[in-house]
Amino acid sequence: MHSLLPFFLIMIVVIILLNMLATKLKVAYPILLVMAGLGVSIIPGLPVVKIDPDLIFFIFLPPLLFEASWTISFKEMKKWYRIITSFAFVVVFFTALTVALVSNYFIPGFSIVLGLLLGGIVSPPDAVSTGAITKFVKIPKSTSTILEGESLLNDASSLIIFRFALIAIGTGQFIWTEALGSFLWMVLGGTLMGIILAWIFVQIHKRLPTDAPSDIIITLIEPYIMYWIAEKAHSSGVLCVVAGGLYLSKNRFVFLNSSSRIKGYSVWESFVFILNGVVFLLIGLELPEIVKGIRSTGLSLEAAIWYGVLVTVTIIATRILCSYAALIMTLVFRPQVFKMNSMATLSDRKRQWIMPAILGWTGMRGVVSLAAALSIPVALHDGSPFPHRDLILFVTFVTILLTLVLQGLTLPYFIKKAKLFDEELNREEENSIHQKIKSELSKQVSLYIQNNYQENIDNDHNLKTLFAHVQSKTKVTDDQWMNEEGKAIYLEIIEFQRKYLLNLNKQSEIDEEIIRRKLYQFDLEEERLKTI
Known part of the structure; x- marks a missing residue:
């Protein structure tokens, strides 16, 4: 532990310095962090950083989702709930299924169930990456709300797919009736538990003589309690945290005073920044171990890279096609929506058809995909090695890297080049x-x-x-x-x-x-x- 402490301290310093550099270069800091992790990983003599797969979700996911649910506008989410739920559930399920079919066809020995597992891992876009990239470009509030709202819910839908695929791989069977019942319990039960627990926390804040430090500490442990209770009840910890976070956010002026709000904002901003920084740096640092695992299976590195590129192209193309499908469906069945949308102010009809491409290009992968991939067990219940685990890890890594670098670096350019939004008018x-x-x-x-x-x-x-x-x-x-x-x-x-x-x-x-x-x-x- 004492030998690792200096390494972690240096990691935090590197995260801060790279964030400063990213701001100066006007580049999203997750891109630099991943690239830095790749560079650092080749330095000999550094300790190997490993996280217990059983704890990866519990350490990083609850606070990140909780903070995101506090920053988003619940009113705006209700306004755009149709397209948000479409992207968060329908598009995620369709993407996972497409990845399953493509990987089953092109990757030798890859079953449909393994493909669904991989699809569940790589299907959810990362809110942190998108937010960090779009902050350098002016986009309408409606677009940012859709992206933020989608990112809150798509984690739940993708992890549900991931969990069911793990069960099917472990047991060798998949019963649709049981799966449907489990799905409903995970969605409805997780949401209901989140609201109930959030109400209890509101009463704690209101009735106990708390001050700003105690309020902040309580908010720091709330997402972990919500996630833990929901997971113990075999429901969705993600939806529990999101629902609870939205409820608390909506009532923040009821149970928190101004001091708690101002100080809490600074604490949470720093806490979440460090968590995100560590995760993105770990993505790069994990590369040597992942490559080592690929080579131990006898699969060539070139073939593994090709599979990673194939899956990346698949998820990007699928998201763009789904974006255009959503536009067409909206034009056919609900044309009045465009009168409310910011696109209604655009005189050029061509821009209306560019917008889905931009939305489709915002699908950078990140924290959730890495956490899900790392949480895959090394062995099945019978002791046999988990099939293609190292390949799934490598494909996930390639997908995160390519979407971050390729889409992350080009998205601001595309938005500016398309001239979709009149910044002066806005x-x-x-x-x-x-x-x-x-x-x-x-x-x-x-x-x-x-x-x-x-x-x-x-x-x-x-x-x-x-x-x-x-x-x-x-x-x-x-x-x-x-x-x-x-x-x-x-x-x-x-x-x-x-x-x-x-x-x-x-x-x-x-x-x-x-x-x-x-x-x-x-x-x-x-x-x-x-x-x-």
């Missing part, structure tokens, strides 16, 4: 909505003060000043109230005060906690200025 629309909300909110505050504190205003100069300030903001735009020059001067003044407090803390006996609270107020004020 920015003007967002600014207009922001100004309307701000103006209406200020008016409502003004009415509230008048109706409830008019007598206080007449007798209190400070309240009168506050009221005048609120009224003045309803009559001006953000640029008029605080233009770029004003913001620059204000930020300079904040920085001056921050340095003064830091020096005062060194030179005086004032309680440091008081100074820290004041510094935190300056940080909040600086962040507020960035939103103007």
Whole structure:
């Protein structure tokens, strides 16, 4: 353990440095992490990093899904639920079946069930990879919601396929009636348990005298408890975590105070970043072991690479075809949807048919695929080796690598080249909505003060000043109230005060906690200025 500790510390430092480099180069950090893992893996003398397959899901998956369910808009998910569920379930099942048929035909000794196992592993696109890549390109909110919502649910559908395929391989039989019953229990039971457990956690937060640190710690253990209970009940731990996370996210303002929300956001952002970084780095570091396993089977590396490329092309082509099929079905049966969609503002009809290709090209694979592949048991219940385990691991690795590098590096270029979205128009629309909300909110505050504190205003100069300030903001735009020059001067003044407090803390006996609270107020004020 002591020999591995420096290695893990160095790994974390490398993750942080590569993220900085990725931001500078405007490249998604998962791509650099995977490439770095490949480079580091060839350095001799490094310890072999292995994770217990039984724990791989439990360590990484629950917090990643939980955090994703907190960041997505539940209202937007309901608006686009049809296309989200289509991509998360129908497209995933169809992709898994296509991979099963292709691998059964082209890979010697690969049965349909083994193909379904492989299909369940490589069918779900990774939200982290997509999010990291699309942050460098402006895309409509509807598109990002579809991608985020799909990524929350497709993990569950793909892992259900994966679990049933494992059972069929282990027992040698597959009973459809039992499978259907198990599927319904996994979906409905997991969802219901997630909502019930989330309600219990809300009561814990509300009724116990928690503060921000305890609130954050409780939220850190919640996804693990949800996942563990659901899996013990032989239901879907993924859906339990997602349903529970969505319920908690929707009610966050009921049971968390502002301090818990602000601090919790920073903690979770850092925690999830490290988890993702470790996983993507491990993808590269696992290569030597995977290649070693391939060679031990007697299969040539060239053949294994060809199978990996074949499966990658299959899942990309299938996703693009499904995207166009969804567009055609929508045009035929629900043409009114396009009046609500952002594509309705595009005058060029050709762009409408480019959009499915872009959606299809966003299917980068990552964390879930790696976790599923690594969790395949080494041996069956009778002690015999698991068939083609090393080949499945290698094909999964090639698929992750190719989709990350090929699609990840080209997606921003394709979006910009296609000129699908008018960034200036979207920015003007967002600014207009922001100004309307701000103006209406200020008016409502003004009415509230008048109706409830008019007598206080007449007798209190400070309240009168506050009221005048609120009224003045309803009559001006953000640029008029605080233009770029004003913001620059204000930020300079904040920085001056921050340095003064830091020096005062060194030179005086004032309680440091008081100074820290004041510094935190300056940080909040600086962040507020960035939103103007």
